[in-house]
Amino acid sequence: MAAGDRLLEHLLRRAGFGASHDDLATFGALSYSQAVDRLVDYDAIPDTVDGNIGKPGYVGTTSHGPFSPNTVGDDARQRWLFRMLHSQRPLQEKMTLFWHNYFATGFSKVAGVVKAENATRLMAAKASEDSQKQRGQIELFRDSALGNFRDLLTAVAQDPAMLIWLDGDTNTKAKPQENFGRELMELFSRGVGFYTEDDVYAAARVFTGWNLKEPADRKDPTGSFSFVYNANQHETAAKTFSFPIYADGGKTIPSRSASGGMQDGLDLITALASHPETARRLATKLYTFFVNETTTPDAGFIGELATSYLQNGTGIKPMIRRLLTSAQFQEQSNYFTRYSWPVEFVVRSMKENGWNGFSLGSTLSPLVSMGQELLEPPNVAGWVLGQSWFSTGAMLARMNFASTLAANQKFKLAAAAAAAKSSPQALVNYLLDQMTIDVDGAMYADLVSYASTGTVWTGSDAQLQTKSSGLAHLILGSPEYQFV
Numbered sequence: 001m002a003a004g005d006r007l008l009e010h011l012l013r014r015a016g017f018g019a020s021h022d023d024l025a026t027f028g029a030l031s032y033s034q035a036v037d038r039l040v041d042y043d044a045i046p047d048t049v050d051g052n053i054g055k056p057g058y059v060g061t062t063s064h065g066p067f068s069p070n071t072v073g074d075d076a077r078q079r080w081l082f083r084m085l086h087s088q089r090p091l092q093e094k095m096t097l098f099w100h101n102y103f104a105t106g107f108s109k110v111a112g113v114v115k116a117e118n119a120t121r122l123m124a125a126k127a128s129e130d131s132q133k134q135r136g137q138i139e140l141f142r143d144s145a146l147g148n149f150r151d152l153l154t155a156v157a158q159d160p161a162m163l164i165w166l167d168g169d170t171n172t173k174a175k176p177q178e179n180f181g182r183e184l185m186e187l188f189s190r191g192v193g194f195y196t197e198d199d200v201y202a203a204a205r206v207f208t209g210w211n212l213k214e215p216a217d218r219k220d221p222t223g224s225f226s227f228v229y230n231a232n233q234h235e236t237a238a239k240t241f242s243f244p245i246y247a248d249g250g251k252t253i254p255s256r257s258a259s260g261g262m263q264d265g266l267d268l269i270t271a272l273a274s275h276p277e278t279a280r281r282l283a284t285k286l287y288t289f290f291v292n293e294t295t296t297p298d299a300g301f302i303g304e305l306a307t308s309y310l311q312n313g314t315g316i317k318p319m320i321r322r323l324l325t326s327a328q329f330q331e332q333s334n335y336f337t338r339y340s341w342p343v344e345f346v347v348r349s350m351k352e353n354g355w356n357g358f359s360l361g362s363t364l365s366p367l368v369s370m371g372q373e374l375l376e377p378p379n380v381a382g383w384v385l386g387q388s389w390f391s392t393g394a395m396l397a398r399m400n401f402a403s404t405l406a407a408n409q410k411f412k413l414a415a416a417a418a419a420a421k422s423s424p425q426a427l428v429n430y431l432l433d434q435m436t437i438d439v440d441g442a443m444y445a446d447l448v449s450y451a452s453t454g455t456v457w458t459g460s461d462a463q464l465q466t467k468s469s470g471l472a473h474l475i476l477g478s479p480e481y482q483f484v
Contacts, residue, residue: 007032009436010335013484014290015039015324016090018348019436026088036324040146040317042089049087050079050126059085059350062361069124070136071117071221073107076124077374078360080138084347085355091320095145096138097343098289101385103156103188104377105137105165113164115219122161122225123375132224137161138375146317149282149309150273153188157269158227160212166380169212173235176204183380189272191281195242202239206253206264209234234261245271273314279306286319291329292337293386301328336437336483339386342370344484345398349476352435354409354416362404369397390482402476410469414461417468421459424451424467431471437480447471 008027012019016039019027027035038045052058053067061067061078069079084093111119124136135143137159144152156162157180163169171177181203185195209230215223240252245267253264272278283305287297305319312318323329340348346363367373371394377383406413413431420430428447432439439447451457451467475481 006332006335006436007330008035010330011035011039011324012090013348013436014094014329014338016094017084017344018351018484020351023090023351032330033325036321039091040321040324042092045088047087047089047092049083049089052086053079053082057356058082059355060357060359060361062359069120070126070129071120073111073116073120073123073375074361074364076120076136076138077364080124080374081343081347081360081363084343085350092142092145095316095320096141097341098286099141099145099152100138100374101377101382102285103137103141103162104380104382105161106377106379107375110161110164113169113218114214114225115221117221118219118223118225119161121221122164131222134225146320147315149278149314149316150270152316153184153269153273154266156188157184157207157210157265160214160225160227163210163212163227168207168210169214171204171208171210172230172233173205173208176201176208176235178204180204180207180210184269184272187381189281190243190275190277194277199241199243202241202253203268205235205237205239206268209258209261210265229262231258231261234258234264236261239264241268243271243275274310276306276310279309282306282309282316283319286323287328288338290320290323291326292334293339294337298328301326336480338484339389340482340484341383341385342367342372342389342394342398343374345370345482346401348484349402349405353405353472353476354412356409356412358405358408363401366397366401366404370394370401395482398482399473399477403473406469406472406476409472410465413468413472414464417464421464423459424448424457427451427464427467428471431468431475435472435475435481437475437478439475439478439480443478443480447474450474 009019012023012027030038053061059082061082063072063075067075069075087093107119107123110122114122121130121134122136124138125134126139127133127135140155140159144155166180166183167177168180178200182200184203185199186192211228211230211233213226213228217223236255236258238252238255244251245253253267256263280302283302284297287302305323308318308322328334346367371389372383417427417430420426425448428451451471
């Protein structure tokens, strides 16, 4: 597969964050099926990217004090952005982002309970680097990115950040807490319209005793947080639902002893994860994330993906492999049919234009202005996707970021474009190819006009620096570039 192949570029935008020159060199020699295999079977590739933070040739970071992504929120955000930009396992990072939105958990509420340092640990710490082996929620998503959905649901139900976020830490038999049970059914599995208010109360009772084990001082920055099943806080009576829990059609989780009551939650999670409506809902969300969010998905293809999920025991990887190799994914009419999330826009911009001398710290405020702060989704439903990303203020933030990045990279852009200095048209063609987009005739004419305006074209270094940077700014801010 040749570098510059539009299908390859489409694959790397959707299953990653765009394509750098090195990415195209890596994938360019592969057939399409081999490229998909490399993305999906990422466990075969060593995960050493974090070791490159601070090294020459990689994007920089900015920290107030020693860089500490396990305990400082902004440092954690920069580490994740670094991974998105430089990881050799881009699909893993893309799915981590998908799950972060799917199981949206907000840093601020967690920090309000356990202090900011511990909130960062619970959201983003790497267990291998934490004194108490604390694993943050983002690391859970990364570890489970293409794993088994039932297992992921179980792990999320026991995740310390989620226990705080949806009040599992206060779910007791005296006061059953409904938040997690409701969202488990409404957002995490079957969806709206497939449960009743009585189901919500039953689910709250199912998870009584699924609590948080924490240090004596919950604000101790070295404390250990973990899930604990408190048998003495579990409500042991039978719980009946409006939908089947068991394979024989039974809708009632039987009365159990307190010591065996944790099985109630496992039974409910299994029932929800294995339900055909959950399969269809997940298939639809993955379709809109990877294929197209501007048209109604084909019901037959959604059914095929859902069947794959169910036949593979709620496995995500077979769904993703089938999706990426499908005719629907590869169809040209589905290119550029998903609105770019702010973090996708920022990372792709750097991949395709450069990062030398740039710091990820310079992306954090712009990302907030664009409407997406990592670790801080607005509510349990996650970010509002699609055209909602493009308010006037958010689009201005994208344009301003494009200007900052293009100006910062003007020497790199000019040097890379030296082979295209023969004419304004050649320069425009080169940059459009580097940024893997096609524009209509009017936009193309405007770009050529900008490149031609001013002194007579000579292709000098100074002219290339000015025009390459200016064109990059215009292309990054164009309507076409806001799609992936």
